[in-house]
Amino acid sequence: MKNIVVVGGCFAGITVANKLVRKLRRKDAKVILIEPNEFNIYEPQYVFWGFKKYPQSKFTKPMNKVLSGKVTWLRTVATHIDSVKKQISLSNGETLPYDYLVLATGAKMDEAQVDSYDDDKIHHFYLADATKKLQDALKNFAGGTIVISPSTVPYKCPPAPAEFTFLLDTYLRKNNLRDKTTIKYLYPLMRPYPEARVSEKVQKLFDKRGIEFVEFFNYETVDKENRKVISLEGEEIEYDLLVLIPPHMGHEIIIDSDLGDREGFVRTDRFTLKVKDQENMYAIGDCTDMPISKSGAAAHFSAPALIKNILLEMKGKVPTKKYGGFTVCFVVTSFRRSLLLVFSYNYAPRKFGLHNLFLYGLFKKAFKIVYFKALIKGYL
Numbered sequence: 446m447k448n449i450v451v452v453g454g455c456f457a458g459i460t461v462a463n464k465l466v467r468k469l470r471r472k473d474a475k476v477i478l479i480e481p482n483e484f485n486i487y488e489p490q491y492v493f494w495g496f497k498k499y500p501q502s503k504f505t506k507p508m509n510k511v512l513s514g515k516v517t518w519l520r521t522v523a524t525h526i527d528s529v530k531k532q533i534s535l536s537n538g539e540t541l542p543y544d545y546l547v548l549a550t551g552a553k554m555d556e557a558q559v560d561s562y563d564d565d566k567i568h569h570f571y572l573a574d575a576t577k578k579l580q581d582a583l584k585n586f587a588g589g590t591i592v593i594s595p596s597t598v599p600y601k602c603p604p605a606p607a608e609f610t611f612l613l614d615t616y617l618r619k620n621n622l623r624d625k626t627t628i629k630y631l632y633p634l635m636r637p638y639p640e641a642r643v644s645e646k647v648q649k650l651f652d653k654r655g656i657e658f659v660e661f662f663n664y665e666t667v668d669k670e671n672r673k674v675i676s677l678e679g680e681e682i683e684y685d686l687l688v689l690i691p692p693h694m695g696h697e698i699i700i701d702s703d704l705g706d707r708e709g710f711v712r713t714d715r716f717t718l719k720v721k722d723q724e725n726m727y728a729i730g731d732c733t734d735m736p737i738s739k740s741g742a743a744a745h746f747s748a749p750a751l752i753k754n755i756l757l758e759m760k761g762k763v764p765t766k767k768y769g770g771f772t773v774c775f776v777v778t779s780f781r782r783s784l785l786l787v788f789s790y791n792y793a794p795r796k797f798g799l800h801n802l803f804l805y806g807l808f809k810k811a812f813k814i815v816y817f818k819a820l821i822k823g824y825l
């Protein structure tokens with residue numbers, strides 16, 4: 446019997462584990478998932494949650510509701526991977542051997558690098574506690590300048606900062622604060638979104654809503670005493686409230702096990718999802734250095750290739766199944782509208798469908814249900 450170990454049990458890891466146990470007979474393989482957290486969070490909800498308080502349980506499910514009973518869950522942290530001995534060290538001092546390993550450790554939100562998130566004027570919406578703090582700040586906001594900026598690239602869900610900005614504009618209008626507020630969107634490129642055609646649409650919407658775009662802003666640091674955000678090039682932008690997407694990097698285990706690039710993202714073959722220069726080791730989701738968006742959708746569409754390749758290897762065959770980079774992305778442009786984009790390694794994002802109410806409904810109301818009932822369970 447083979448041991449297939451998945452390190453990291455959020456969207457990517459749970460999906461892979463759930464799909465694997467449905468493809469394999471119990472006598473052939475044991476699928477083990479290592480994850481310290483007891484709950485799974487539907488992260489796209491954070492973008493909306495910043496504006497309205499409701500219980501986190503509305504977009505969180507306990508592990509036993511999303512993970513198949515056929516997967517062995519170890520509620521602990523993996524601390525090191527020895528790829529020569531093919532074993533994983535755990536925080537409880539035990540070691541776990543593997544025949545096949547799947548890394549799904551995601552990206553670490555390195556709040557400590559900014560060292561200012563305790564300030565009541567500096568916020569983000571990428572983690573639960575930070576989003577709760579942002580809710581309070583927006584509730585107490587009476588006008589001034591709000592600045593939105595990523596601190597590093599890549600970051601999870603490329604449209605999320607722009608989506609937040611659109612929702613912020615709508616929120617301020619609803620609360621009669623828009624004419625007392627300047628919104629500035631800072632971005633490291635010459636356009637407000639990585640891809641040119643989508644960017645054109647985003648820029649048009651920014652212009653229409655009076656959102657100021659500051660190009661080529663490479664975040665360097667915050668001067669919290671003088672309320673200024675400063676770029677690598679020395680540009681200074683004043684704020685009354687700063688929404689700074691936290692720095693993203695790989696987790697310690699990837700760095701300490703020498704499996705990562707400079708930022709700690711796993712060096713991964715973008716087609717087969719095999720970890721480069723390693724045997725029987727795969728990676729998926731936000732922990733990889735693959736040239737696709739760090740998104741649940743990308744993890745979902747790449748999972749079948751990874752699973753097929755493990756199955757091929759188990760049969761003694763060469764893992765030749767390729768992922769073509771196909772993924773989709775919803776871009777919320779107000780509380781009522783969104784765009785749907787599709788893209789792959791072979792073509793840049795194409796706008797699919799219209800900027801319409803139907804897709805908003807699909808995203809906001811139905812998608813959370815699809816996520817918990819079907820996607821993460823590996824049925825789709």
Ligand SMILES: Cc1cc2nc3c(=O)[nH]c(=O)nc-3n(C[C@H](O)[C@H](O)[C@H](O)COP(=O)(O)OP(=O)(O)OC[C@H]3O[C@@H](n4cnc5c(N)ncnc54)[C@H](O)[C@@H]3O)c2cc1C
Pocket residue numbers: 452453454455456457458479480481482487488489490491492521522523524549550551552570571572601602605696698729730731732739740741742743744774775
């Ligand atoms: C605000 C926001 C909006 C978003 N919107 C969208 C969207 O609209 N569409 C979309 O597709 N995606 C969206 N995303 C991105 C999506 O949520 C993530 O890309 C997805 O959750 C990544 O899943 P993952 O499993 O790869 O990584 P993660 O969710 O980061 O999970 C990694 C897991 O690994 C565990 N782990 C880490 N290190 C260890 C270790 N040493 N031992 C054991 N376990 C470990 C962690 O505890 C964690 O549970 C959004 C994200 C955010 C923050």
